[in-house]
Amino acid sequence: MPSYKAPVDDVMFLLSDVFHIDRHNNLPGFAEATPDLIEAVFGEAAKFAEQVLTPLNRVGDKEGCRRHDDGAVTTPTGFKDAYQKLTAGGWLGIAAPAEFGGQGLPMVLAQAVNEFLCSANMAFAMYPGLTEGAIAALQAHASPEQKALYLPKLIAGQWSGTMNLTEPQCGTDLGLVRTRATPQPDGSYKISGTKIFISAGEHDLVENIVHLVLARIDGAPVGTRGISLFIVPKFLPDAGGGIGARNAVSCGSIEEKMGIHGNATCVMNYDGATGWLMGEANRGLQAMFTMMNEARLGVGVQGLALSEVAYQNAAAYAKERLAGRALTGAKFPQQPADPIIVHPDVRRMLMSMRAFNEAARALVLWVALQSDVAHRSEDAKERQAAEDRLGLMTPVIKGVLTDQGFANTVSAQQIFGGHGYIAEHGMEQFVRDARIAMLYEGANGIQALDLVGRKLPKDGGRALQAFFAEVTAYIKQHGADAGMAPFVTPLNQGLGELQQATMWFLQNALGNPDNAGAGATDYMHLFGLVVLGYMWCLIAEAAKTKASGGDGAAGRMAERLTTARFFMERMLPAAATHLARIKAGAASTMELPAEAF
Numbered sequence: 041m042p043s044y045k046a047p048v049d050d051v052m053f054l055l056s057d058v059f060h061i062d063r064h065n066n067l068p069g070f071a072e073a074t075p076d077l078i079e080a081v082f083g084e085a086a087k088f089a090e091q092v093l094t095p096l097n098r099v100g101d102k103e104g105c106r107r108h109d110d111g112a113v114t115t116p117t118g119f120k121d122a123y124q125k126l127t128a129g130g131w132l133g134i135a136a137p138a139e140f141g142g143q144g145l146p147m148v149l150a151q152a153v154n155e156f157l158c159s160a161n162m163a164f165a166m167y168p169g170l171t172e173g174a175i176a177a178l179q180a181h182a183s184p185e186q187k188a189l190y191l192p193k194l195i196a197g198q199w200s201g202t203m204n205l206t207e208p209q210c211g212t213d214l215g216l217v218r219t220r221a222t223p224q225p226d227g228s229y230k231i232s233g234t235k236i237f238i239s240a241g242e243h244d245l246v247e248n249i250v251h252l253v254l255a256r257i258d259g260a261p262v263g264t265r266g267i268s269l270f271i272v273p274k275f276l277p278d279a280g281g282g283i284g285a286r287n288a289v290s291c292g293s294i295e296e297k298m299g300i301h302g303n304a305t306c307v308m309n310y311d312g313a314t315g316w317l318m319g320e321a322n323r324g325l326q327a328m329f330t331m332m333n334e335a336r337l338g339v340g341v342q343g344l345a346l347s348e349v350a351y352q353n354a355a356a357y358a359k360e361r362l363a364g365r366a367l368t369g370a371k372f373p374q375q376p377a378d379p380i381i382v383h384p385d386v387r388r389m390l391m392s393m394r395a396f397n398e399a400a401r402a403l404v405l406w407v408a409l410q411s412d413v414a415h416r417s418e419d420a421k422e423r424q425a426a427e428d429r430l431g432l433m434t435p436v437i438k439g440v441l442t443d444q445g446f447a448n449t450v451s452a453q454q455i456f457g458g459h460g461y462i463a464e465h466g467m468e469q470f471v472r473d474a475r476i477a478m479l480y481e482g483a484n485g486i487q488a489l490d491l492v493g494r495k496l497p498k499d500g501g502r503a504l505q506a507f508f509a510e511v512t513a514y515i516k517q518h519g520a521d522a523g524m525a526p527f528v529t530p531l532n533q534g535l536g537e538l539q540q541a542t543m544w545f546l547q548n549a550l551g552n553p554d555n556a557g558a559g560a561t562d563y564m565h566l567f568g569l570v571v572l573g574y575m576w577c578l579i580a581e582a583a584k585t586k587a588s589g590g591d592g593a594a595g596r597m598a599e600r601l602t603t604a605r606f607f608m609e610r611m612l613p614a615a616a617t618h619l620a621r622i623k624a625g626a627a628s629t630m631e632l633p634a635e636a637f
Contacts, residue, residue, distance in 0.1 A: 405428075
């Protein structure tokens, strides 16, 4: 059975030495997040992930969820007890506002904990993950009365949340939503329709499930301009805010899917269910995007999380599995063969995973800090800059981290050879579980189009230009430092290629939008390489400083510097290939008529 150890030391290094979290102590919740408290939070989260959730990962995969004749759904053995431990520990409320029962700590801490939970058991972690998204949407768009009713129960873990967008005839194009909302004299609505692919749509972990449902009010405009967002609980709250009558919402079936078997992915039927409008009528998509953006960052974390746990198990196996001799001569002559970690191609895969994981973790924490600034700072300019960076990086995190996370689980499976294809080692489950992250919350092709078509030109390109200026300033600041040259010089090359790609789009996409569409995914991955390269420069700079501190960290810091060099030498050069593909344009991609396929 696979093992997992939460990377607490890596996260502490990033927060303390790379991003200097103490510099944000002017923001609400940060002063309370002392180093001792942060370490205690991560230590307890690590124990929960390693000791409670990891043993249930294969259990959930083998058992799956069961739907009963009455529509009720039972989660796998051990999930309910684990969820009770999760809520008892207050893990759902780490970053939630104290006025509703949360701890009010920085969101960056919650994102680090989410990585631990997803690595240990992604299917389980989706249940609280959806609830956290619902909490974010309610905080931003619900009325004071709705917040008072729902947020305390969701934050305490008594109730859970879902996101209901997709229907049989529409996924990405939500303008095709058919679910209807009929106004009632008391101000409520009757919701009727069918939603599919609803994660955690029905289960036995909590006493009530709060569905956030996109629907079209009778007579609303066609397309996305006529969509509203509704709160539709499984049980109607009674006068005291407790559990009342059962609502007319039910699970029609559980989807049979490739992975994440421990999560109940449901077809949800709304048969005149009672719901309440959240936010403004016909502006539901804007409200739902609050939840979707939270979810997209969370899905990016899933890509990193599965890459990390797959890497850990592949590295352990490579140190134990004997096969052949090192090309430079036997390294373990006392054994009948050398462990496969001596072979360069195995090292190539392991180093690629490791170099991605460490930089991707830095990127997640960096962007999570921007979320904290955007939501907590009193400085309008500071908030705007953080919101710009958050919006620009969201499709990159979702698309790049899940694409590469899946690729890394495949590499880990490859290191196991035939044993990786056998269920007992767990690699094939990681591959199956990771695959969904590239699809839900907006397939990765959509993330690439969002980046190129929306985020780059938004506000006259303000966010992109700010990012270019930030990286350029960093390169200039460290350009004369010979010790940083192995990191800064390749980053400068990659940044230049990203700027060339951006300029090519400006010159060639307006006249022929297919040029942007054909190059969008390459641009997203080119952008990802550059921002990960920037993260590696920040890590390398901090590692060099910490290595000279004389606190016994020199060995681990040397490992980081070697891994940084590997990224710069072996991974960042792929930026040139992405640029060449972008400049090739859309001609050969779009030339064949549809009937030729």
